[in-house]
Amino acid sequence: MHVTGSCGSGQGKEDLRKGCRCAGKTLMERMRPVRVAVVGCGAIGSPLIMQLLAEPVIQEIRVIDPDRVELSNLPRQPWFTLADIGKFKTEVMTDYRPELITGVNVALSDRNALDVLEGMDIIFDGSDNWEARQAIQKWSFSTRRPWIFSSALRLEGMSAFLAPQFLCLHCLFGSLQQGPRCYEAGVLGTVTLAVAGQAMLLFHGYLSHMQDPGHWPQGLFLIDGQLGQIRKIGLSAVRCGHGTR
Numbered sequence: 001m002h003v004t005g006s007c008g009s010g011q012g013k014e015d016l017r018k019g020c021r022c023a024g025k026t027l028m029e030r031m032r033p034v035r036v037a038v039v040g041c042g043a044i045g046s047p048l049i050m051q052l053l054a055e056p057v058i059q060e061i062r063v064i065d066p067d068r069v070e071l072s073n074l075p076r077q078p079w080f081t082l083a084d085i086g087k088f089k090t091e092v093m094t095d096y097r098p099e100l101i102t103g104v105n106v107a108l109s110d111r112n113a114l115d116v117l118e119g120m121d122i123i124f125d126g127s128d129n130w131e132a133r134q135a136i137q138k139w140s141f142s143t144r145r146p147w148i149f150s151s152a153l154r155l156e157g158m159s160a161f162l163a164p165q166f167l168c169l170h171c172l173f174g175s176l177q178q179g180p181r182c183y184e185a186g187v188l189g190t191v192t193l194a195v196a197g198q199a200m201l202l203f204h205g206y207l208s209h210m211q212d213p214g215h216w217p218q219g220l221f222l223i224d225g226q227l228g229q230i231r232k233i234g235l236s237a238v239r240c241g242h243g244t245r
């Protein structure tokens with residue numbers, strides 16, 4: 001049996017640029033190399049990083065996570081095995097693809113965000129941590145670059161493309177503080193996978209119009225793991241002013 005239409009099996013990046021028909025030749029030609037950071041390599045960050053490895057435009061994936069691998073990580077984070085317990089998560093990932101993945105084993109905070117995220121084009125949030133999200137927002141205001149918010153708890157998740165040109169964390173949630181964490185309240189693995197997939201779709205929307213913020217993806221996407229549905233809340237009327245105050 002032959003499978004046709006497969007994209008780039010065994011090809012190098014240059015071949016993909018020339019040959020990929022999935023994204024369209026015009027789109028591939030106008031893309032420039034992109035450097036991304038993933039903050040947190042847990043149940044959302046792990047599948048995100050795996051998918052980013054397959055993206056031909058990625059020049060660097062910077063993974064930021066202070067944690068070491070624990071036994072409880074293994075069921076939802078297939079990056080890790082029993083042999084990795086006790087190692088830094090970032091160490092396991094950089095060992096796997098050192099030419100693409102760089103690791104920073106610190107907790108992202110308001111104090112270190114601009115240093116740790118320096119040079120990145122876009123940030124993925126896989127953090128489950130309000131302080132880290134506020135630090136990413138600070139970077140976004142400072143650089144005028146976008147980030148993709150993600151969150152999951154129990155049977156529900158959400159994802160949104162945030163950019164200081166139109167929408168930020170404060171527009172979405174006001175002064176909301178840290179709620180229950182995944183490890184406290186539990187989360188369905190298929191929900192975190194769906195959130196990571198939605199975040200990748202938003203990333204592709206960004207890649208299509210990197211130099212044109214007016215066409216960046218907008219809206220808050222709500223993933224309902226019980227009904228198996230994704231619902232979009234349109235937020236195109238919001239005009240963020242927080243970054244200029």
Ligand SMILES: [Zn+2]
Nearest residue numbers: 168171240242
């Ligand atoms: Zn705002």
